[in-house]
Amino acid sequence: MSEYLVQRTTTWERFNHWVLAVSFIILCLTGLGFLFHSLNWLNTIFGGNHLAKEIHRWTGVVFTFSVLFTLGSYLGESLRFSKEDTQWLLNLGGYLSKTAVEPPQGRLNAGQKVYYLVVVVLCGAVIIISGFIIWLAPSTAGWLRLGHLLHNLAFVVFVTTVPLHIYLSTAANPGTFRGMTRGTVTKTWTKRHHSKWAKELGID
């Protein structure tokens, strides 16, 4: 590896991240096609409502496994919350000012930890469990109403936060995206955004 680069993600993490991302987008598009009659043309892309239903269900199974696999990569670290993480959250990662200094962050910053725990794990569990309720539970009005209510609640959180996740990992932080494509980031980037992790890696 180049002397300027640091390995940020493993091949497995990147592979699973893109399985999760692609399955999410497919689920989101077919879901919107079902949710709004005005967006039903989206399901035409997926071969009509009947095929879109099957695609939504089985992509949901892929999504389920992908979310489960992320637990091994991020859960442990996300649960370890430090004093610097609290400071990071209190000044919102310095995103609301041009001059703010970021408190030293580990491999994952506090925002990523909260995003992972609240959106991926919590809302992921809600949308997965409610999805299986809609699919497999006895077809009584009670189960169906509960399933759809939870599915849509979690969906609102996903469609609101995922665009932010995409923005923050691409345009908002130049040099970040390659961590999920090539798997490496520069040492300069690491010191700038994750100085605690840089210290652990012995980068000065």
Place this chain on the structure above:
Amino acid sequence: MAVQEIERQKYISGVDVPYRQKGLLITPELCIGCRGCQTACKEWNKLPGERTHNRGTYENPPDLTPNLYNKIRFVEVETQQGLKWLFISQRCMHCGEAGCMKVCPAPGALYRTPQGAVAFNKDKCIGCRFCLAGCPFNIPRFDSNSKVSKCHLCSDRISNGLPPACAKTCPTGAISYGDRDKLLSLAKASGFKAVYGDKDLGGLGVMFAFREYPSFYGLPDTPGLPSSIVFWKSILKPLALIGLGGAVAAAAAHYITIGPKEPEEGGEQ
């Protein structure tokens, strides 16, 4: 767009109360429990019979099924005047504000006919069963392919000027078919102060002239859409689009005002 197409869009959009001319008026006190309507419905719609067993009541089968669109429910109620034995037709009410149509994710699977009935198209139904969640009366049933089955007010008959099979066969006039406003004035002329379904849920296509409380017959006294469906429809659905648009707009606004965390000078990113 041709005028006919505009009219058709109004019919299937579910916001077409003025167009809902036809309906049924059911007067339970005239019902003698002969279940001729149940049989006529099965005959017209070519629905097979089903094996049931004796439960000690004339009510049979015990519930609506994908092959039973209309059922006479037999109710025994103890009142201060003694035991009442009541009969009522249980079936789709063809709501003006139809919960099933509101929640259906497959356009055209449930649709409004020009006469105001809520009919179904099994070819378009994707079998998600969500219409059952949207129904205030627990009516839709599902066949072995999970496709919706329910009373469609004999839409094939009424579109050709014939009354629905149930109304045609009813020997006592307990089920009468006709223009909705005429049925309403008929009921008022017969001394019924209020008609169940006159205004509820945008006006029901199947109305009831009750002497007893609706709850005696197993119907909600004031029918309405399930609260979770209302919450989902009026709050969550818009919120999904507002949230998505808001997040994208917030990201764009951030990018052009505060801007990204630029690479440090001289540092390779």
